[in-house]
Every structure is written in structure tokens, then in C-alpha cells.
Amino acid sequence: MSAMAAPDLGTSTAIAARDVVVRFGGLLAVNGVTLSVAPGEILGLIGPNGAGKTTLLSVMSGTQRPTSGIVWIGDTDITRVPTYRIVRLGVARTFQVVKPFANLTVRENVAVGALYGRHGNDRSSRAAFAAADMVLERVGLAPEAKRQASELTLAGRKRLEIAKALATDPRVLLLDEVMAGLTPHETDRAMDLLRDVNASGVTLVVVEHVMRAIMGISQRVAVLHQGRLIAQGLPQAVVADPLVIEAYLGKRYAGGSHGHA
Amino acid sequence: MNVINIAHGAFIMLGAYTSYWLFVGPMHLDPFLSIPLAMIVMFVLAYLIQRFIVNQVIRAPMLATFLLTFALSIIIANVAQIYWSSDIRSITTAYSGSSITFGAITIPWVRLWTLVIAIVMTLGLQTFMTHSKIGRAIRATSMDVDAARLSGVGVGHIYALTFGIGGALAAAAGSLVSVSYAITPNMGDSFVVRAFVVSVLGGLGNVTGALVGGLVYGVIESFGALIFGEGYKDVVALAVLLLVILFRPYGLVGRATA
Amino acid sequence: MQAGRRLAYGALVVLALSALLPPHLNGNWVHVLTLFFMMSSLAQAWNLIGGFAGYASFGNVTFFGVGAYACAYAMNALHWPFATAFLLAVVAGAALAAVLGWPILRLRGHYFAIATLGIAIGMQALVAELPPLGKGSGMTLPINSNFHFFYWSMLGILMASIALTAFIAQSRFGYALVAIRENEEAAAVLGINAARAKVFAWSLSAAITGAAGATYAYWTSFIDPPTVFDLNFNVLMIIMTLLGGAGSIVGPTLGAFILSAIGEYLGAQSVSPWHTVVLGAIIVLVVVLLPRGLMPYLTGNLRAFNLNALRAQLRASRV
Numbered sequence: 101m102s103a104m105a106a107p108d109l110g111t112s113t114a115i116a117a118r119d120v121v122v123r124f125g126g127l128l129a130v131n132g133v134t135l136s137v138a139p140g141e142i143l144g145l146i147g148p149n150g151a152g153k154t155t156l157l158s159v160m161s162g163t164q165r166p167t168s169g170i171v172w173i174g175d176t177d178i179t180r181v182p183t184y185r186i187v188r189l190g191v192a193r194t195f196q197v198v199k200p201f202a203n204l205t206v207r208e209n210v211a212v213g214a215l216y217g218r219h220g221n222d223r224s225s226r227a228a229f230a231a232a233d234m235v236l237e238r239v240g241l242a243p244e245a246k247r248q249a250s251e252l253t254l255a256g257r258k259r260l261e262i263a264k265a266l267a268t269d270p271r272v273l274l275l276d277e278v279m280a281g282l283t284p285h286e287t288d289r290a291m292d293l294l295r296d297v298n299a300s301g302v303t304l305v306v307v308e309h310v311m312r313a314i315m316g317i318s319q320r321v322a323v324l325h326q327g328r329l330i331a332q333g334l335p336q337a338v339v340a341d342p343l344v345i346e347a348y349l350g351k352r353y354a355g356g357s358h359g360h361a
Numbered sequence: 362m363n364v365i366n367i368a369h370g371a372f373i374m375l376g377a378y379t380s381y382w383l384f385v386g387p388m389h390l391d392p393f394l395s396i397p398l399a400m401i402v403m404f405v406l407a408y409l410i411q412r413f414i415v416n417q418v419i420r421a422p423m424l425a426t427f428l429l430t431f432a433l434s435i436i437i438a439n440v441a442q443i444y445w446s447s448d449i450r451s452i453t454t455a456y457s458g459s460s461i462t463f464g465a466i467t468i469p470w471v472r473l474w475t476l477v478i479a480i481v482m483t484l485g486l487q488t489f490m491t492h493s494k495i496g497r498a499i500r501a502t503s504m505d506v507d508a509a510r511l512s513g514v515g516v517g518h519i520y521a522l523t524f525g526i527g528g529a530l531a532a533a534a535g536s537l538v539s540v541s542y543a544i545t546p547n548m549g550d551s552f553v554v555r556a557f558v559v560s561v562l563g564g565l566g567n568v569t570g571a572l573v574g575g576l577v578y579g580v581i582e583s584f585g586a587l588i589f590g591e592g593y594k595d596v597v598a599l600a601v602l603l604l605v606i607l608f609r610p611y612g613l614v615g616r617a618t619a
Numbered sequence: 620m621q622a623g624r625r626l627a628y629g630a631l632v633v634l635a636l637s638a639l640l641p642p643h644l645n646g647n648w649v650h651v652l653t654l655f656f657m658m659s660s661l662a663q664a665w666n667l668i669g670g671f672a673g674y675a676s677f678g679n680v681t682f683f684g685v686g687a688y689a690c691a692y693a694m695n696a697l698h699w700p701f702a703t704a705f706l707l708a709v710v711a712g713a714a715l716a717a718v719l720g721w722p723i724l725r726l727r728g729h730y731f732a733i734a735t736l737g738i739a740i741g742m743q744a745l746v747a748e749l750p751p752l753g754k755g756s757g758m759t760l761p762i763n764s765n766f767h768f769f770y771w772s773m774l775g776i777l778m779a780s781i782a783l784t785a786f787i788a789q790s791r792f793g794y795a796l797v798a799i800r801e802n803e804e805a806a807a808v809l810g811i812n813a814a815r816a817k818v819f820a821w822s823l824s825a826a827i828t829g830a831a832g833a834t835y836a837y838w839t840s841f842i843d844p845p846t847v848f849d850l851n852f853n854v855l856m857i858i859m860t861l862l863g864g865a866g867s868i869v870g871p872t873l874g875a876f877i878l879s880a881i882g883e884y885l886g887a888q889s890v891s892p893w894h895t896v897v898l899g900a901i902i903v904l905v906v907v908l909l910p911r912g913l914m915p916y917l918t919g920n921l922r923a924f925n926l927n928a929l930r931a932q933l934r935a936s937r938v
Contacts, residue, residue, distance in 0.1 A: 161808060187810035199805035201798050203866075212798045215791045216810035225791055268810055365729055417907045421936040423728050424675040424857070425906050431854060432902035439892035439899070506938055516938045554740055557733050565729070592748040592755075599741030606734050607722050 113172070114139040114303040115160055115191065115272045120169030122155050122327075129155040130166070131327035137272070142294070142304045144318030144335065146311075148348055151324040153307045154196060157274045160305070161193035162186040173272065190218050190271035194261040194278055196307075200249035207245040209260055210235050210267045217268025232267055239263045239293055255286045262293065272303045279310045291317050315339070323347065362503050362523050364415065365423070367430040369556055370549025371437035372403055372528045376535020377544045378445065379403070384452050384539075392452050393474060396536045400529040407528025411521040419520060434549070441546040450544040457540065471540045480572065482533060486526075487568040499523050503566065558602045564612020574612065622918035627785040627868040634778050641767040649766050653838070655879045656773035657831050661852065662859040662871030663780040664827035669857065670865035671793065672820045673800030674724060677853055678735030681742045682712040682825035684848040686832025688746060691758040691842055696751065701763075705833045712829020713822040720818040727803075736850075743848035757843030760836055769838040776834065777872070780827045784868050796820055797866065854902075862905045864914025873913060910936070 116136035122129045130152040137143050145153050158164035160171055162183040171179050173189050181189075192213075201209050207229070214220070214228035214235070223231070236242045239259050244252060252260060258278050265273055275294070279287050291313055298304050298317075308314045314321065315335050322332040325347035331338050338344055379399040383390040390398075410433065418425040460469040490496035502509040502519045510516045534552070542548065555578065563574030578598065585597025605612070641649055661683065669675050686708035693704035723734050747755040763769075787793040795816045798806035803813055836842045856871075859878050863870030881901065885894050905912075910932070 163804060163808060182812070183807040184810050184812045187808060193808050195805065195808075199802040201801035201805065203801060204794075204797060208794065212794050212806070212811070213809040215794055218810070220791075220810055225789075228791075264805075264809060363729070365732065414903065414907075416937045417933055418910070418936050419938050421906075421910055422675075423732065424669075424861075425910060425936075427675070427732060428854070428857060428861070428902055429906045432899040432906070436896050436899035436903075439895045442892045443896075510938075520938055554736070558737070561730075561733060590748070592744070595744035596741050596748070599737040599744070602737045603723075603734055603741075606726060606730050606737075610726075610730055 112139055112174075113137060114141070114174070115305070116172045117156070117160060118170045118172075120156065120159055120171065121167045122152070122159060122164060123167045128327050130159065130324075132169075133324070133327070133329045135322060135329060135332070137303055137305055139271075139303055140298070140301060142298050142306060142317055142319050144314040144321040145305060145307045145324065146309075146314055146321060147324035150326075151347075152327040153324050154276055156324065157193060157276050157305065157307055161191055161274050163193070184216070187216070187268055187270075188218055188220070190269070191274065192217070192265035192268045192270035192272070193274040194265050194276055196276040196280070198257045198261045200252070200257055200260055200264075202248070202250040204249060205246055206241055206249055206252065206260060206263075207232055207236060209249050210241075210263045213264045213267030214269075217270075219269055231269075235263050235267045238296070239266070240289070255282050258282065258290070259293075262290075262297075266297065270302060272305070273297065274305045274307075276307045277309060278306075279308055279313050282310075287313055311339075362499075362520060363423070364419070364426045364524075365430065365557075366524070366527060367427065367553060368410070368434040368437060369430075369527065369531050370551075370553035371434040371441075372407060372531035372549070373535040373538070373552050374438065374441065374544075374546060374549040375406070376400075376403055376532030377539040377542075377548060378441065378535075379532065380536040380539045381450055381452055381544050384454075391454065392536055392540050393478070396478070396533050399532040399536045403532030403535075404525040404529040407531075408521045408525035410528075411524030412517070415524065416517065416520060434553075438546045438549065445546065447546055451542075452539050452544070454540065469541075475537045475541065478533075478537060479575075482530065483568065483572045486530070490568055495519075495522060555598075558598060561602060561610075562605055562612060567612055570612050623868045623914065624785055624789065626914075626917060627781055630869045630872060631778060631781055631785075634774060634781070638771060638774055641770050646766065649770050651879070651883060653766070653770045653773050655875060656770070656777045657835060658855060658859065658879060659872040659875040660773065660777045660780050660827055660831045661856045662863070662875050663777065663784055664824040664831075665853075665856040666860045666865060666867075666871045667784065667787070667796075667824040667827075668817075668821045670860055670867070670871070671787070671796040671800060672817055674817060674821070675732055675857065676735045676821070676824075677732055677850070677857075678719075678723075678738040679824065679828055679856060680848055680850060680853040681739045682716060682828035683832035683835070683852060684742065684746065684844070685715055686712045686829030687836035687842045687847040688752055688758070688832075689829070690833035690836045691760050692752060694760050694837070695758055701837055704837075705830065708829045708833030709826045710829075712825040712832070716821040716825030717818055720821045721814070724814065724817040724821065739848060739850060739853065743844045746848070747844040753843075755844060757841060757846075758836075760840045760842075762840045763837060766838075769834060772834045773831070776827065776830050781869055781872065783823065783827075788868050792816065792819070800866070858902050858905060861912055862901075862909065864912030867912065867914035867918070870912050870914040873917075877913075907933070 113136040118134045120130055120133045133156060145156070147153050155164060159166045162178060162181060166179065170177060173186070173191055176189060178186050178189065201212065211229050211232040214231040215225065236245050239262055241256065241259055241263055244256060249260060262275070262278055279290050282290060287310060294304060294306065294317055306314065306318065318335050320332065321335045321338045323330050323338060323344050330347060331341045331344050376399045379402055380392040380395045383395040383398065384392055414433065415426060415429055418429055456470055460467050461473060490500060498509065498514045498519050501512065502514055502516050506516050559574040559578050560571055562577055563570030563572070581601050582594045582598050586594040589597060665676065665679050689708040689711040690704040693699040693707050694701065719738060723731065726734055746752055752758060795806065795811045798809065798811055799813050799816060807813055832847060855878070859874035860871040861874065862877060863872065863874030885897060
């Protein structure tokens with residue numbers, strides 16, 4: 101925690117992890133991470149490859165059980181809660197390797213989220229499809245609604261991944277490299293979309309390698325390295341932190357000026 | 362290789378018939394000596410079957426290979442029935458009746474030899490898989506086809522070779538059982554399921570595990586028969602199978618990997 | 620999906636009209652059609668778990684056998700009328716699937732296939748050892764020679780299973796099953812309780828299969844373990860479904876129709892080795908050339924048979 105103390109979050113958090121450890125055989129993927137995200141915040145989660153970012157995201161979304169540690173949504177302990185119920189509590193995620201339902205149409209893909217997400221139990225199929233249409237409009241996929249998901253371009257599939265998650269009406273959205281592989285223009289569009297989603301009151305945790313994007317939209321950045329949280333704070337301060345530069349580039353560069361991490 | 366070969370039983374049956382015909386034919390070849398011949402014949406047949414038929418769906422969902430090899434197995438078994446009739450045949454050698462006695466235990470010689478040959482072949486396969494170039498290529502292909510291909514492994518050939526080796530081993534098994542069991546076109550059926558159970562007990566893809574699995578299975582089957590009655594031995598064996606799949610899917614001797 | 624539903628309604632109308640046929644048919648045709656309705660029902664039932672949810676069950680024949688034995692036991696030992704024995708068979712099938720499904724449906728791929736295969740073989744061996752069920756020598760049921768009754772019963776089961784499938788295909792539950800088939804983890808992060816959906820799907824599948832088993836037992840008035848737990852039934856369910864189109868609404872019935880017609884042409888009454896060889900060859904052709912079945916061609920999702928598309932598909936599926 102070198103760069104800066106975490107901002108004072110008051111008593112309310114949207115999602116929080118304490119002392120989370122994930123061990124795969126001999127590998128400690130996440131090694132005692134404590135992190136909390138305030139309601140309405142955009143938190144950027146960065147770190148070199150293999151730092152444990154995706155694993156931490158999986159723990160928060162319930163797709164990976166931690167070896168030890170606790171995860172809360174608000175003040176509900178969700179450490180042992182099955183994934184589908186965590187979704188209904190308002191946490192949605194995307195996958196770095198997108199997982200579209202390839203043999204369904206784009207509209208049906210998104211409708212599944214609306215049929216089963218946070219409000220899934222109390223709305224009709226018709227209402228769910230209407231909600232899916234609104235999400236498609238919002239993310240700019242409406243023209244592709246009737247195509248098979250397998251026919252989309254990479255940028256389209258990344259958007260679909262976000263659209264499916266949004267259709268569950270999340271309070272917290274965990275995004276795993278939704279901008280990787282996109283052109284600069286597509287990245288700008290994706291950033292606009294995320295700002296728009298955040299403006300509607302959704303808390304975002306954004307794992308990303310594209311530094312321009314992370315710096316552009318994050319209100320706060322947390323850095324993972326070898327499973328540990330090595331820095332968090334305002335974006336500009338974090339990237340200037342010698343520990344962070346060392347993590348990315350090795351010790352040799354740590355004395356230098358602003359790293360291009 | 363992530364292919365469940367239902368035709369394995371049919372290969373066993375063909376191995377047994379190969380030994381049978383060589384035994385009753387003019388050569389009057391001893392079934393233990395016909396093992397290498399049966400293995401060569403079945404290696405070639407299995408290689409061709411994989412190369413030209415099974416390979417067409419190797420990347421399709423698992424169900425496709427499962428059904429395809431099932432279809433091959435019923436085709437082979439029924440063609441065998443058409444040409445060789447469903448008469449029950451057996452091999453009776455000069456030494457078939459003799460046995461060896463350790464105190465209270467009497468073991469027929471043919472069974473003892475069968476055990477020894479089975480162990481030698483398993484250890485041979487294990488050595489082949491870990492030390493030979495082809496063995497390493499097979500293991501690499503089974504871990505990641507595309508990475509293996511990029512490393513210069515001819516994966517099409519490797520898949521077919523693996524199938525061929527499986528066929529050869531099935532043939533050896535067929536020759537071995539031909540001296541102790543009745544030979545019929547459908548004899549393979551009962552071995553397929555047992556082969557599955559043994560492989561799962563040992564851990565899929567684990568060669569020496571299969572040997573342990575085989576021993577454990579044999580003991581369970583015998584004790585199941587002893588405690589619950591002969592008819593219950595399959596029930597007990599399959600109950601054990603389910604428990605292992607549910608609680609130790611990596612096999613009895615294997616370790617969980619991430 | 621729209622075109623698929625229209626085809627389903629068409630099939631239901633045709634089947635409803637076929638209820639008028641028996642008085643005009645000879646006994647052999649009544650028998651052949653009753654068998655066709657039964658196999659179609661079994662394939663429709665398999666499609667719910669194998670086609671929609673993507674869990675290729677090799678244990679569905681277990682529910683056929685259990686349904687048959689439940690009905691035989693209720694009628695033979697308890698002297699229940701067929702209607703209640705039938706209900707018992709349906710409940711027994713569904714309950715067994717629910718109990719087995721909780722642990723088994725957590726398995727995937729090979730492990731699920733082997734586990735269900737193990738259940739099928741194990742249950743046959745178990746039933747063959749239980750004295751109240753006649754051990755291995757089978758059970759007799761009261762004889763009912765009103766074969767039109769069985770024709771209508773099997774037809775009813777088939778129509779019910781098609782209607783159920785059509786309903787599920789457009790329901791929230793149906794989308795959950797398809798999402799599970801396409802990607803189970805992605806389904807879970809959208810809020811789907813995959814374990815419950817799979818178990819429910821398998822129970823529905825087992826209920827239909829048990830119903831067919833019960834009707835079959837009463838129809839033949841004698842059952843024994845090798846007949847009603849015959850694994851070839853299970854393979855037929857799968858291949859009929861694949862031939863018609865797994866995950867479609869009436870594909871399984873279409874597949875059953877084609878395979879039954881071929882079987883009839885080859886002389887299904889005398890099961891010769893050649894007959895089985897031809898069946899094997901058909902399976903090979905379906906698996907290699909028609910992995911998505913015939914249905915996509917009928918519903919317009921795939922354009923007419925196209926050699927280049929076939930070559931591309933083959934290139935993608937081999938190494």
C-alpha cells in the first residue's frame with residue numbers, strides 16, 4: 101500500500117474482499133488480498149500477466165471459491181453462495197475469453213441474462229425480451245440482434261459479453277479485459293459505454309491491459325503482482341510508484357522516471 | 362486422447378479370433394506365440410480405422426466419437442457373426458488343464474502366464490510412453506493438439522498411431538483371454554465396460570494406474586461376489602465406479618491437478 | 620425457432636389424425652406404428668437432456684426398464700389397474716432421475732457418459748437379482764389383446780412429449796437449458812441455477828421414458844432385464860435424435876420415422892446381423908455427414924445440402 105492510502109469509503113461498500121487466498125495446487129494465484137469498492141466507483145485492476153487479476157474477479161463473482169478469506173456484497177457474506185445467487189444479488193461479470201451462446205441469436209443471448217438476472221424471477225418472458233432490446237440499443241448491437249452470436253466480430257463479441265452481463269441488471273459489474281484486441285476507435289466506444297453504464301449507478305471493477313483505457317476511466321487503480329495487492333490509489337500516482345514500475349519492468353527500471361506501465 | 366473407443370471390445374474379439382484361427386489352422390500356432398501376429402494385424406486395422414473414419418469427427422463433441430466407435434463395434438461384431446457364425450469356440454492346448462499349487466492356492470498355468478504377460482506389456486507401454494519420441498508426442502498431443510502441431514508433431518499420424526497401439530493391445534488381450542474364455546463375436550461387450558471401469562479407477566491417461574485399477578477391480582468384483590452373491594458382482598463393481606467418478610475423478614492413484 | 624414450432628404444430632396435427640387409423644389397419648401395421656410412436660417418445664425424451672441441455676445420457680434406458688418393472692410389479696403383485704401402475708412408473712422414473720441426477724449431472728463429457736452407462740448396466744444387473752421382480756427370469760403382466768389401446772397410449776405419450784418440448788423450447792426454462800448446453804459457466808453468471816435446471820430436465824425426460832416403459836410392459840405382457848434395459852434402445856434414442864436434429868422440437872420424431880422406415884424396409888421382424896450392420900453404417904453416416912441433423916435444412920437455418928459446406932465442416936472437425 102505504498103502509493104497512497106485507500107480513499108475513505110465511509111461505511112458503505114458495494115463489494116469487498118478480505119484476506120482472500122486462492123491456491124491451485126502449489127501455485128498461490130491470489131495471496132491475501134483485501135480490497136473494497138465503493139458504490140458508484142470505477143476501480144481499475146491492473147498488474148502483469150499471471151498477477152491474479154482474473155482469479156480475484158472470479159472470486160468476487162463466485163465462479164471461483166477462495167481457499168480462504170471472505171467476500172461481501174454490501175454487508176452480505178457471499179463467500180459460499182453459489183454463482184447464480186450472487187448474480188441475483190446484483191453482481192455480474194464478463195469473461196476475458198468471451199463465452200457467447202454460439203447457437204443462439206444475439207438477442208436471445210442477451211435475453212437469457214434478462215430472463216434469469218436480478219429481476220428474472222419477477223418478470224414475464226415478454227418483459228425480459230423488451231429489456232434485452234433496450235440493452236442491445238444501449239451497447240449498439242441492435243442492428244445485429246437477429247444474427248447468430250457466432251457470426252459476430254471480436255469487437256461485437258466483446259460488446260455482447262457486456263450486454264449479457266448488463267441484462268442481469270447488476271449493481272456491480274466486473275469486467276475482464278473487455279477492450280483487449282480492439283482497435284483504438286473501438287476502445288473509445290467501449291470506454292464511452294462503460295462511462296455511460298457507470299453514470300447510471302453501476303459500480304465497475306475493470307481488469308484491463310490497455311493502459312490508455314484504464315487511466316482514462318478509472319477513479320482509482322489497484323495493482324496486483326504475484327497474487328498480492330502492491331499499490332492502490334489515484335491512477336497517476338499509482339503508475340509513478342516505483343514498486344509498480346518494478347513489478348512491470350523488473351528492478352532495473354525502477355529508479356527511472358514515469359514508467360510507461 | 363479423449364476418445365472413448367467402444368470398438369475396443371470388438372478389437373479384443375478380433376484378437377481372440379486371430380489366435381483361434383492360427384491355432385486351428387495348418388500352422389497350429391500356440392495362442393501365446395500368436396500374440397505378436399494378432400497385435401500387428403490389429404495395429405494396422407485400428408490405424409486405418411482412425412485415419413479414415415474416426416478422424417473425421419475427432420474435434421466434434423465427445424458424443425460423436427462415442428457413437429461412431431459404437432457403430433464400428435456393432436458392424437465388426439455382426440460381420441464377424443456373418444462370416445464366422447455365432448458358434449462358441451475355445452482353444453484347448455496341451456497344457457490347458459495343468460496348474461501350479463502354492464499351499465492352498467491352485468492357479469492354472471495359462472492364467473499365471475496371462476498375468477505375467479499383462480504386467481510386462483503394461484510396463485513396456487509405460488516405458489514407451491515416457492521415454493520414446495513417439496510416446497512423448499502422444500502425450501503432448503493429448504494435452505494440446507494445436508500446440509503439439511505447432512511444435513512439429515504430425516498430430517493426424519499420432520492420433521492414428523495411438524489408436525493403432527490401443528488396437529494392438531486389445532488384440533494382445535484378446536489372444537490372452539482366448540485361452541481362458543469362450544470365443545464368440547459378442548465376447549468383447551463385457552470387456553469394454555470393465556476396461557472403462559479399470560481405466561477410470563486407475564485414472565484416464567495413466568498407464569500404470571490402469572494396472573492398479575485392474576487389480577483393485579478384480580478384487581472388488583471377487584469380494585462383491587463373495588459377500589453379496591455371484592449375481593451382484595457387476596452391481597458392486599459399478600457402484601464403486603460411480604463413487605470413484607464422483608469423489609476421485611482423477612483415479613485412485615492419481616492426484617488432482619488444477 | 621419459429622419455423623421449428625410451426626413444424627411441431629404440423630406434426631401434432633398429423634399425429635392427431637393418425638389416431639383415426641387403427642380400425643383401417645391390419646395388426647402388423649398397428650404394431651409397427653405403435654413401436655414407432657414408442658421410439659419417437661423415447662427420442663423426444665432423450666432430446667430434453669441430450670439435445671437441449673447437452674448432456675448425452677447413456678442411462679435413459681434405465682428409466683424405460685424401471686418404468687416397465689414398476690408397472691409390472693404394481694399390476695402383477697399389487698393388482699393395481701393399469702392407470703395407477705402407469706402413474707407409478709412415471710413417478711418412479713422421474714424420482715430416480717432426480718436422485719441420480721444431483722450427483723451425476725455435475726459430471727461432464729466422458730465422465731457423465733461413463734457414469735450413465737454404468738448406471739444402465741448396474742441397474743440391469745441389480746433388477747436381475749431382486750426376488751420380488753422375478754430375478755433374471757422376468758415378470759408377466761395381465762394380458763390385454765386390445766392392441767388399439769396401446770396404439771393410442773403410445774400416440775398419446777408421443778403427442779404429450781412433443782407438446783411439452785414445444786412449450787419448453789420457448790420458455791425461460793428452455794433458454795436456461797440451451798444456455799447450459801452452449802456454456803455452463805456463462806449460464807451460471809447470468810443467474811441460471813444449472814444444477815436444478817439439469818436435474819429437472821432429466822426428470823422430465825425420465826418421466827416420459829418411464830411412461831413408455833410402462834406401456835411397453837403392458838403391451839408385451841412379459842418383460843425381462845435384457846429386453847427392457849437393452850443399451851441398444853439408448854443408442855437408438857440418440858441416433859434418432861441426432862438424425863432429426865438434437866435440440867430441435869420434432870427432430871427426434873423425424874429421425875425415428877426415418878430409421879423406423881429403413882428398419883421396416885429391411886425387415887425389422889427378423890433382426891439379422893446384416894440389419895445391424897446397416898444400422899451401424901447409418902450411424903457412421905449420420906455422425907460424420909449430418910452432425911446437426913436434418914432439422915436445420917427443414918427450418919431454413921441451413922441452406923440446401925451443399926458439398927462445400929460439408930467439406931468445410933469436415934475440415935473443422937478432424938485433425
